Amino acid sequence: MNAIFFGIVLVAFIAGAINGTMGEITLGAVDSAKSAVTLAIGLVGIMSLFLGLMQVMQEAGALRVIARIIRPVMVRLFPNVPEDHPAMGAMIMNLAANALGLANAATPFGIKAMQELEKLNGEKGTATNAMVLFLAINTSAVTLLPTGVIGLRAAMGSTDPAAILPSTLFASACATVVGVTVCKLLERVPYFAKTAPPMNRDGLELKQKVEGDLSQDGSGSMWPFVLVVKGMILLVVLAIIGGQAVSNWIIPTLIVGMLAVGVIRGIKVYEVFIEGAKDGFNVALRIIPYLVAILVAVGMFRASGALGTMVHYLGIVTEPLGMPGEALPMALLRPLSGSGAYGVMASTMEAAGPDSYVGYLVSTLQGSTETTFYVLAVYFGSVGVSRLRHSMFAALAADLAGVIGAVAICRLLFG
Numbered sequence: 443m444n445a446i447f448f449g450i451v452l453v454a455f456i457a458g459a460i461n462g463t464m465g466e467i468t469l470g471a472v473d474s475a476k477s478a479v480t481l482a483i484g485l486v487g488i489m490s491l492f493l494g495l496m497q498v499m500q501e502a503g504a505l506r507v508i509a510r511i512i513r514p515v516m517v518r519l520f521p522n523v524p525e526d527h528p529a530m531g532a533m534i535m536n537l538a539a540n541a542l543g544l545a546n547a548a549t550p551f552g553i554k555a556m557q558e559l560e561k562l563n564g565e566k567g568t569a570t571n572a573m574v575l576f577l578a579i580n581t582s583a584v585t586l587l588p589t590g591v592i593g594l595r596a597a598m599g600s601t602d603p604a605a606i607l608p609s610t611l612f613a614s615a616c617a618t619v620v621g622v623t624v625c626k627l628l629e630r631v632p633y634f635a636k637t638a639p640p641m642n643r644d645g646l647e648l649k650q651k652v653e654g655d656l657s658q659d660g661s662g663s664m665w666p667f668v669l670v671v672k673g674m675i676l677l678v679v680l681a682i683i684g685g686q687a688v689s690n691w692i693i694p695t696l697i698v699g700m701l702a703v704g705v706i707r708g709i710k711v712y713e714v715f716i717e718g719a720k721d722g723f724n725v726a727l728r729i730i731p732y733l734v735a736i737l738v739a740v741g742m743f744r745a746s747g748a749l750g751t752m753v754h755y756l757g758i759v760t761e762p763l764g765m766p767g768e769a770l771p772m773a774l775l776r777p778l779s780g781s782g783a784y785g786v787m788a789s790t791m792e793a794a795g796p797d798s799y800v801g802y803l804v805s806t807l808q809g810s811t812e813t814t815f816y817v818l819a820v821y822f823g824s825v826g827v828s829r830l831r832h833s834m835f836a837a838l839a840a841d842l843a844g845v846i847g848a849v850a851i852c853r854l855l856f857g
Contacts, residue, residue, distance in 0.1 A: 444828075447739055454742035461747040470745030471738050478734040482727070490719035493550050495700045496532065497718025502707040519579075519622070520572050522562070522641045529558035533576055540583035540812070552580055552817075553824045560825040565639030567828055571629045574833040577821055578625045581812040582617035582840035585610050588809030594788060595805060600796035606805045609851045613810035616847030621840030628832035637831055732823030736815050740778045749774060764849040764857065765803075768794060772804045777814040777841045784808065802856040803848060811844040 458467040516523075516530055523529055532555035539548035559573050560566070569577075588610050596603035628634050704711040743749060752774060757767035765773065768790055775783040787804045794800040814837045822830065 447735055450739040450743050453748055454739070454746040457746035457748035457751065458742075463745060463747050466745040466747075467742050470741040474737040474741030475734050477741075478737040479730055482730045486723050490721075490723065491550075491697075493554060493721050494715035494717075494719035495697065496535065496551065496554050498704040498709060498711050498714050499531070499535075499700055501709045501714050502704045519575060522570070523559070523572050527558065527562070529555050529562070529572075532558055536580060537583050540580065541585060548580075548583075549820065552576075552821055556821045556825050560827075562641050563639055564642035567826060568637065568639045569822065569827050569829060569831050569833055570639050570641070571625075573822075573827065574629070574831060574836060575622065575625045577817060577833050578621035578836040578840055579618060580821070581814045581817050581837045582614065582621040582844060583812070584618050585614040585809050588805075591787075591805050591809045595791070595796045595801075598788075598791055598796045600801075602797070605797075605856075606802060606809060609802065609806040609848065609855055610809040612851040613806055613844050613847035617811050617840040617844030620843035621836050624839040625832070625836040628835060631832070634832045637829075728824060728826075732819040736819040740815065743778070744775075764853045765845075766800055768800050769803045769807070772807050773845045776807055776811055776845075777838065783813070799852065799856050803852045806848040806852055807845065810848055811841050814838065814841055 454467060458464045516534070517525055520530070520533075532551055536548050536551035536555055539551055555576060556573065559570065559576065562572070563570050588606065591606065591610075592603045595606070629638065701711050701715075704714065749771070753767065753770050756774075757765075757770050760770055761767060772783055772786045772790060775786055787808045790804045791801045796805070814834075818830065818833065818837070822828070822833075
């Protein structure tokens with residue numbers, strides 16, 4: 443991360459000296475630093491809400507049930523993480539939230555997962571294989587319902603706002619497959635294998651307080667959770683058919699359902715919720731320095747004109763391949779800045795139309811991958827990890843696969 447941070451700043455400085463944009467770089471750095479703090483403060487409430495809900499689910503034993511539902515997959519992907527550890531449930535909730543396009547919910551779940559994975563880390567400050575893999579999956583998670591993008595397309599007058607569902611699913615699936623594959627291959631490379639921290643299982647504290655083994659409780663103890671899951675699946679199907687009006691029900695249903703599971707399981711949901719929510723403030727403060735560093739570097743890079751120069755020359759090559767120059771800034775900004783990419787998507791659709799090829803392409807790009815550098819800064823920053831090992835390579839490989847997949851499927855469906 444040291445080389446990446448300094449490299450972005452250095453390129454911005456050189457480009458600013460050549461282009462005469464030092465004034466813009468100064469403003470970009472200051473504004474980005476302010477935005478980082480504002481963003482972190484804005485996360486306090488959201489994180490407190492979902493970390494509180496996670497605590498309720500944990501106390502009710504629901505996360506253990508979730509982990510067992512997809513245990514065969516998770517055990518293969520994360521062999522060093524105990525199957526009944528809280529990290530499993532938190533990772534699954536994060537991936538589910540990403541799949542539903544619920545970024546506000548995904549971030550607190552992801553941070554919770556990283557905190558739990560850190561408890562298994564025998565070398566603090568260094569990313570474990572499980573952390574790297576989780577981050578790669580998170581930045582490229584398969585997206586079933588990109589609610590935010592569909593809502594923007596509808597607001598811009600698209601005749602079929604949900605037309606990007608199949609293209610987004612395909613592109614995000616490509617990104618996930620490549621991210622996981624690259625991660626698994628790189629962790630076997632001698633250098634990365636040698637730097638892998640040992641897993642710390644001594645004194646492991648499982649936070650679930652479940653009465654008895656849920657696997658032997660019978661359907662009677664699991665039916666509340668099963669009912670909530672079936673309700674969420676039904677909402678997803680209805681949202682795909684009905685669009686934004688139905689998708690607006692997802693988060694309220696999630697909140698009510700998670701609390702209901704706690705109530706039915708005999709949990710004091712208010713006290714437990716407050717206990718979990720207390721972590722939200724502390725975590726948000728802890729990630730401010732990491733956010734400032736990465737957002738200032740990206741802000742300087744954009745303000746220097748370096749991004750515009752890259753777009754100009756790369757567009758000559760990418761245009762014949764199905765990536766028009768109007769969509770290229772979106773592809774380049776997506777790993778760097780979520781808000782910047784969202785703004786570019788909106789302005790591009792406003793100029794070209796949401797139902798044009800370019801409009802479909804930028805919509806697919808926005809929904810198919812996460813903001814890699816933001817995720818790196820927030821997730822690793824929340825647990826103080828500075829030695830990232832092969833996480834950057836895997837995440838960027840997933841981003842590239844997502845872009846290639848988006849271009850391929852959009853040319854097939856909308857070209």
